[in-house]
Amino acid sequence: MIPIAKPQLDDGEIQAVTDVLRSGIIAEGQRVAEFEEAFAEYTGTQYAVAVNSGTAALHAALLAHGIGKDDEVITSSFSFIATANSILFTGAKPVFTDIRADTFNLDENLIEEKITPATKAIMPVHLYGHPAEMDAIKDIAEDHGLIIIEDACQAHGATYRGKKVGSFGTGAFSFYPTKNMTTSEGGIITTNNEEVAAKARMIRAHGSKQRYLHEMLGYNLRMTDISAAIGLTQLKKxxxxxxxxxxxxxxxxxxxxxxxxxxxxxxxxxxxxxxxxxxxxxxxxxxxxxxxxxxxxxxxxxxxxxxxxxxxxxxxxxxxxxxxxxxxxxxxxxxxxxxxxxxxxxxxxxxxxxxxxxxxx
Incomplete structure (x- = not known):
């Protein structure tokens, strides 16, 4: 059988996991920090925040930008359901726009007609690994004061005008086993906004920057060092x-x-x-x-x-x-x-x- 997907794993990943297990530090630790630094460098962004799934990355990215109740986010219906669900998780409303027939991505010519006073963000999906039309989307976002959250969960390594996806706004990637690279399960947020990165780190850790001091409502979205060790090995490949x-x-x-x-x-x-x-x-x-x-x-x-x-x-x-x-x-x-x-x-x-x-x- 020629399978539709097959994770590419070898002795490198096995050794990386073994090293973490032998260290005794298997929760979020130094490997996660190393993976975040390496992935930020790969995407050309200043910050990366590792979490436990691509869905968590989308959810936390929206929350870190203050998206919430009664807000609207323009996105695509032609995507895995996590794209729209992540918007619902915040209390906001997904607003669907039709796609281009050639790339299956948001039709940039239809976005403005969906903008209302409640619109706070555009979430383009780089479907199948083909970048959305980011120049047009950036222009629309700037004209209307909107945030861009890139669903890059399928687009590791894709570029638009020489620039990696996930670096045009705030990006969200998935490391599910069938993706272009894996951490067994996991996700990551990429951004050039220091405040967004800091808030995302709090959101993934029960709303805390300091242990047992909780400044906001957060979740348990942390990546383990086991996953990060796999990710570091995969990223090199x-x-x-x-x-x-x-x-x-x-x-x-x-x-x-x-x-x-x-x-x-x-x-x-x-x-x-x-x-x-x-x-x-x-x-x-x-x-x-x-x-x-x-x-x-x-x-x-x-x-x-x-x-x-x-x-x-x-x-x-x-x-x-x-x-x-x-x-x-x-x-x-x-x-x-x-x-x-x-x-x-x-x-x-x-x-x-x-x-x-x-x-x-």
Whole structure:
């Protein structure tokens, strides 16, 4: 089976974890501090605050900016539900905007029409590892005095005009096992705002800067040294992982671009795509997915039901008409592109799709 995702772990991660276990310091400690410093340097930001999940990173980032009850945050419905849920956690309201058909990211031309006096932030999602249109989003945010919270949970290493995502506003990354790098589970906030970083550190530690002195309502969102040790090892490998994903995506594009009924992913000018997912579009998505399974090839649908169509959100009264989002949810199919995929695997995937296309003719 060629899996849709596979964490890349070896003796380096095992040794890093063993060293932490032998040290006896396994909760948040020096490894977390080292990981934060290394990740901030990697993203080109001044500060990074490690937490225990990508969802926690989004939640804490919003809280650190003072987002709360009766505020509105403009974001995408075409994302994992944690994007919108993190806004709800603060008491604020997600306001969904439709996406671009080419990158699956927020359509920057539709954002301003969703701005109201209650709007406090824009949360673009760098979906699948392709950056959102950050120049336009930054201009809109500056014109209206809005905060930018980047959902970069799938975009480790992606760049927009040479600048890493997560450095345009306040960023949030996930280190779930299937992401471009992992800490087994975890997340991190990136920012150039010292006050936001300090507040995020308090939020993750029960609202305290000093043990047993609690200045605000906080949570237990801390990362362990075990996770950070894995993260430090993975971060060193991330450039190679990214190159591997980009190599595999290039091969797939070359082999699939001329197949009728298949639309391959594109990369916008001045962007680098980190290919958390290699996502094609086809009207016969479910049929193709079933066929690939018979050939021992994994695939994934990210996401079959947009957030605004989820039962919980419908119960809250969401009834948006997001035509591009809904069309994408019926057509997208992600193929294996992770660094564990070999050139031979790419041939197998491509030839299977070509055979499937021939069967349909």
């Amino acid at each position: 991330l450039p190679d992982y990214t190159s591997g994903r980009q190599h595999n995506a290039k091969l797939l594009n070359e082999k699939l671009s001329d197949i009728e009924g298949i639309l391959c992913p594109t990369v916008k000018e001045n962007c680098t795509h980190s290919f958390h997912q290699y996502t094609i579009r086809t009207h016969d998505r479910d049929e193709l997915s079933d066929y690939l399974r018979t050939k021992g090839i994994g695939s994934g649908i990210y996401y079959p039901i947009p957030t605004h169509r989820q039962p919980f959100y419908k119960e809250m009264g969401y009834n948006d008409s997001l035509l591009v989002t809904e069309k994408a949810s019926r057509e997208v199919l992600s193929l294996p592109v992770h660094p564990g995929v070999t050139d031979e695997d790419i041939d197998t995937i491509a030839n299977s799709i070509i055979d499937w296309g021939g069967l349909k003719c």
